Amino acid sequence: MPNSMQQIRLHFDVHADLAQSAYQALDTALEETGFPVAVFETDEKNAVWTVSVYCGEDARAQVSTAIKSVMDSLGVTPNIGEEALADENWVEKTLQDLAPVHAGRFVVHGSHDRNTVRPYEHGIWIDAAMAFGTGHHGTTAGCLHMIGRAMKRCRFFNALDLGTGTGVLAIAIAKAAHIPVLATDIDGIATRIAMENARLNGVGDAVTAITARGFSHRAIAVRKPYDLIVANILARPLQTMARDFASHLAPGGTAILSGLLPRQRARIAASYRLQGLHFVHAHYRDGWMTMEFRKP
Incomplete structure (x- = not known):
């Protein structure tokens, strides 16, 4: 694969208390770049969430600096990891690992789970995107429960x-x-x-x-x-x-x-x-x- 096509994922772990604040602050900091930011729970027992930014190799230093600046403002020094990604649609790949979210009669699902919604449920088709809210975060699921x-x-x-x-x-x-x-x-x-x-x-x-x-x-x-x-x-x-x-x-x-x-x-x-x-x-x-x- 040519280097110009290489994508990388820069990631770091945060406690659940800081997950959404870190996500939103980093998403705002990188808004003009268009680099996708994602946040998912990775260790429920220890309340650990992982924040990821996807970018090209040439933007590694820029993104790393943004992460350190954002987390410094939140009083945290992040341990930033790096993963080289294959030439594929990372959004689609990530979504395939996400199970449908049930909150009362609402079911939030990706395109690959459209057939899992039952007749009495309200299916909401949301694929991963550059915006917050696939339903997997506790705040979104909590809102759906309360709306119902x-x-x-x-x-x-x-x-x-x-x-x-x-x-x-x-x-x-x-x-x-x-x-x-x-x-x-x-x-x-x-x-x-x-x-x-x-x-x-x-x-x-x-x-x-x-x-x-x-x-x-x-x-x-x-x-x-x-x-x-x-x-x-x-x-x-x-x-x-x-x-x-x-x-x-x-x-x-x-x-x-x-x-x-x-x-x-x-x-x-x-x-x-x-x-x-x-x-x-x-x-x-x-x-x-x-x-x-x-x-x-």
């Missing part, structure tokens, strides 16, 4: 998916509730992928994806109030945006928040209680926590 739980209790009509990634949550809502969903992400690549996945799953007419930071986009204001808002991001922005969640929720509306660690429960609950939202339920999966709040 909330839908047993409430009938929703207008939903917002904040930080959509691959669009998996927006697609789940559109499929199960048959309602319009506005999906947003700060990453333009993610919103494009989310729309492609929505069309792939037959809900392209129901899901609208836009590139936006927080609640600042005019399209978000135009469609409010929402009776369901889901956000799988991180504790700090979720805490900062508590007032925005309250102002965009309809009376009786539900907010489902993830990207949280169990130790962050008290401060998130307090922030949303100050805005008049009532804590309803917390769900724990793979070391992560998803919380549900309701507006009176």
Whole structure:
């Protein structure tokens, strides 16, 4: 194989507490390069996750520097490993090793597992891509579980998916509730992928994806109030945006928040209680926590 075709994988291990923060920070740092970033649990017993970046040989030093800089900002010195990859589609190869994820009646699967979805389940076809959310992360699966739980209790009509990634949550809502969903992400690549996945799953007419930071986009204001808002991001922005969640929720509306660690429960609950939202339920999966709040 010519050297110009050689791909490598730079990888390092992190504790579950830092997995999503490391992934998102590194993905942002490498956004302009287009190098794919992936994160998967590799040792459930010891709560170890592996973060990987795929790039060409000539970008090895650039990526290594980015990894060290990002992890230094998180107070960690990474032990970076390297693997030379064959000339093949690494995304497809990785996906073949991922089993379908079951969360209530939702099943997130790749193209190779389309026939495993049973008639009473909502199948969501998501192949690995340059965006967060194949369903295998505890935060995504936790959101799906909580969405299904909330839908047993409430009938929703207008939903917002904040930080959509691959669009998996927006697609789940559109499929199960048959309602319009506005999906947003700060990453333009993610919103494009989310729309492609929505069309792939037959809900392209129901899901609208836009590139936006927080609640600042005019399209978000135009469609409010929402009776369901889901956000799988991180504790700090979720805490900062508590007032925005309250102002965009309809009376009786539900907010489902993830990207949280169990130790962050008290401060998130307090922030949303100050805005008049009532804590309803917390769900724990793979070391992560998803919380549900309701507006009176």
